[in-house]
Structures are given as C-alpha cells and as structure tokens.
Amino acid sequence: MNKPKYFLYARKSTEDDDRQVMSIEAQLFELREYARKENLEILEEFQESKSAKTPGREIFGEMMSKIERGGDFGILAWHPDRLARNSIDGGRVIYAVDTRKAVSLRFPTFWFEPTPQGLFMLQVAFGQSKYYSDNLAENIKRGIRQKLRRGEWLNLAPFGYQNNPLKHNIESHPTEARIVRLAFEEYAKGSYGYESLAQFLADLGVVSKNGTPLAKISIKRLLTH
Structure with a gap:
C-alpha cells in the first residue's frame, strides 16, 4: 500500500x-x-x-x-x-x-x-x-424550565428594568421605570401613537443604538413588558 x-x-x-x-x-x-x-x-x-x-x-x-x-x-x-x-x-x-x-x-x-x-x-x-x-x-x-418555574427572567432586562445578579431576577430601574410609566400613561390617554411616542421618548433621551427614535416594534415591546 x-x-x-x-x-x-x-x-x-x-x-x-x-x-x-x-x-x-x-x-x-x-x-x-x-x-x-x-x-x-x-x-x-x-x-x-x-x-x-x-x-x-x-x-x-x-x-x-x-x-x-x-x-x-x-x-x-x-x-x-x-x-x-x-x-x-x-x-x-x-x-x-x-x-x-x-x-x-x-x-x-x-x-x-x-x-x-x-x-x-x-x-x-x-x-x-x-x-x-x-x-x-x-x-x-432543564435549567431554563427551572428558571421559568421560579419566575426568573432568562435574558437581559428590558428597558425599565435591571438584572439583579444576586437574586437572579429583574427589578424596576429607578430612572427608566418612571419613563416607561410616563410613556404608558400618555399612550393610554390616546395622546400619542407609536411614531409620535417614539419622538416623545427621543426627546427624553431614549433612542436606539444608532441614536434614532425607537422603531414601532420597540415601542410596542416597551409598552407590553
């Protein structure tokens, strides 16, 4: 060979x-x-x-x-x-x-x-x-199922919340939570739609990673979390 x-x-x-x-x-x-x-x-x-x-x-x-x-x-x-x-x-x-x-x-x-x-x-x-x-x-x-049973958040905390590494859960962010609450109240009153609410938040300093107003899907996610 x-x-x-x-x-x-x-x-x-x-x-x-x-x-x-x-x-x-x-x-x-x-x-x-x-x-x-x-x-x-x-x-x-x-x-x-x-x-x-x-x-x-x-x-x-x-x-x-x-x-x-x-x-x-x-x-x-x-x-x-x-x-x-x-x-x-x-x-x-x-x-x-x-x-x-x-x-x-x-x-x-x-x-x-x-x-x-x-x-x-x-x-x-x-x-x-x-x-x-x-x-x-x-x-x-198995680990994911156990976290879900304990009510733990699996990913990075959404805007308005922060991860607590000691308790392995999320909790309200002292500053961001107030902004989310204000945005929700304005949207609930009918004062803003998704696009105008995005500009409203941009004026408060809440923008995308590119520095532009949040997209509609991001606004919807922010309001429902």
Whole structure:
C-alpha cells in the first residue's frame, strides 16, 4: 500500500459543547506540528466553524466525499469529537474505514488503528461525544424550565428594568421605570401613537443604538413588558 496522504480537519463551534476546545488556529498549529514529527504528508486542510451535533456540515461533507471517491487518503484531526458528535457522521467515518476508503485516522489525543478493537474504541469515542452533546442540551433545557418555574427572567432586562445578579431576577430601574410609566400613561390617554411616542421618548433621551427614535416594534415591546 502506498503511504497515505492526509486531509487535516479542524473544527470549533461557538456553542456550549465546544467552549473548552482549543481554537481552530491552535488546532492547526498542533496538527501541523504532529504531522511534521510523525512524517505525515498533509494533502489538504479543512477548517469549519460549526457544531457537529447534527449532520449537514458542508466542509466535513466535502472532505468525506473526496475520501469516498477512493484513494490512499487518511484523516488527521485533534480528537474524534472534531469529526462527529452525531451518529450519522460518526457512522460515515467508521464505514469509510471499514471499506478502506479512509486508510488511516490519526489523532494526537486518541489512539486508533484500523482493527476490530480500534473501530470499537472509535465507536465508543463517537458515542461519548454524542452523549455529552445530548446531556448538555438536556441540562440547559432543564435549567431554563427551572428558571421559568421560579419566575426568573432568562435574558437581559428590558428597558425599565435591571438584572439583579444576586437574586437572579429583574427589578424596576429607578430612572427608566418612571419613563416607561410616563410613556404608558400618555399612550393610554390616546395622546400619542407609536411614531409620535417614539419622538416623545427621543426627546427624553431614549433612542436606539444608532441614536434614532425607537422603531414601532420597540415601542410596542416597551409598552407590553
């Protein structure tokens, strides 16, 4: 068999499941150094900023399509969880090894060889990655449900309120709340519509981030919170 040429794959998403993973730039540096020390020839580099929890990553799919067309290709990645955190993509990698489309997988942080034991350990690694993602998602949902049961506000406080970091809730803002109350009273009297109320608030210093009067949707949100 000819010496394989490697596709280097680096991935990081901005989601919680990847918060502790090194940056793409750091992965590229470490993988290039690993390839140099191990005398591995890198044919092409693929990098992707996207979660691997669900199938459909374009760059990953492009790399796998090249491998599946045949050739003495291998994959170099930091860890199996960079390749997949879902069963479909994980199965695609394993099948490529099974059918000798991918002739080698190399990871600086994970042992692998294309033997029954190696494939089993790879399946375990992919399964652990999927379990971690699923468990994290469920914990986040559970936390949100618990906050809702306690009546806690989930996001930044709207205008007229302020977040209380100690009580994990929101409370009236001493200055903004008076402005909101005044705006509501004027609107309730029929003195102003949305557009004229936006100008009324602008005269009081309440404007958008761009310094312009608030949009209609912002006025409606302010009156209903």
